[in-house]
Amino acid sequence: MSAQKNPLLTPGKFGHGEFFTHVGREGLDQLEGRDLARSLGWAAGCPVVERLTDPTNAAPGRGFEAMIDRYGEVSFWYRQMLESVREVNTDLAEQLESPVEREVSDRDIMRDWDALSIPDDYFESMSPIGTLAGYALPRVLLEEINYNNPDVDQTEVQWRIVEALDVFETFALDANDVYELTAQFAQYAVEHHADVDRVINHVLSDGWLGEHGAIWMHAHMFEAIEENAPTISARYHELYLQDTGE
Numbered sequence: 454m455s456a457q458k459n460p461l462l463t464p465g466k467f468g469h470g471e472f473f474t475h476v477g478r479e480g481l482d483q484l485e486g487r488d489l490a491r492s493l494g495w496a497a498g499c500p501v502v503e504r505l506t507d508p509t510n511a512a513p514g515r516g517f518e519a520m521i522d523r524y525g526e527v528s529f530w531y532r533q534m535l536e537s538v539r540e541v542n543t544d545l546a547e548q549l550e551s552p553v554e555r556e557v558s559d560r561d562i563m564r565d566w567d568a569l570s571i572p573d574d575y576f577e578s579m580s581p582i583g584t585l586a587g588y589a590l591p592r593v594l595l596e597e598i599n600y601n602n603p604d605v606d607q608t609e610v611q612w613r614i615v616e617a618l619d620v621f622e623t624f625a626l627d628a629n630d631v632y633e634l635t636a637q638f639a640q641y642a643v644e645h646h647a648d649v650d651r652v653i654n655h656v657l658s659d660g661w662l663g664e665h666g667a668i669w670m671h672a673h674m675f676e677a678i679e680e681n682a683p684t685i686s687a688r689y690h691e692l693y694l695q696d697t698g699e
Contacts, residue, residue: 468498468580470528490517493524498582503567530591562666586631596647632677640682
């Protein structure tokens with residue numbers, strides 16, 4: 454399905470977060486502007502790179518300059534969190550870094566992808582960062598450390614990173630699966646520095662569901678949230694009632 458020709462635009466396996474591993478310094482010097490965003494987007498497993506990096510996309514946080522930063526940070530923190538899990542729980546790490554076969558019904562629900570942004574097997578297999586846990590975990594961490602906020606002292610940001618990764622590793626030691634791990638870490642984040650509504654938009658993302666159509670995976674995460682993240686669960690139900698007017 455992918456029509457990209459330059460191998461630097463498709464570094465390594467789609468959605469494995471291994472941009473620098475496959476591009477290297479020499480390759481990085483050959484990429485700039487929107488092509489750099491495309492390459493980073495491939496590594497980050499984004500199926501809608503073309504529309505998000507479009508220079509005419511005026512939505513907040515869109516356009517190739519903003520997406521270069523976003524794709525880079527998502528891949529970086531995914532790999533960091535994966536290695537943290539690997540140190541304490543190799544079985545769980547294997548779950549987090551493995552592609553997942555899609556259900557047949559997913560394809561009927563998937564509505565958002567760009568033909569130039571996806572690999573040939575996109576409709577058969579979900580990349581590691583494409584899974585809901587792989588998608589949510591680095592984004593929840595970024596909400597917690599809030600390092601792009603100019604009002605947050607960088608010393609505090611460093612402290613938040615150390616503490617968050619330490620707590621995350623503690624959860625990883627005993628978590629039964631990636632859903633439980635994600636829910637527990639998300640609850641930690643909203644109990645500390647992260648905004649609960651923004652975290653919900655990651656762990657139970659409607660945008661992710663539109664891209665992947667995996668209602669079954671969304672349901673697994675919802676169940677884990679119900680069991681392990683009381684603050685998030687309560688707020689989610691509150692928002693649901695507001696939306697339905699009940």
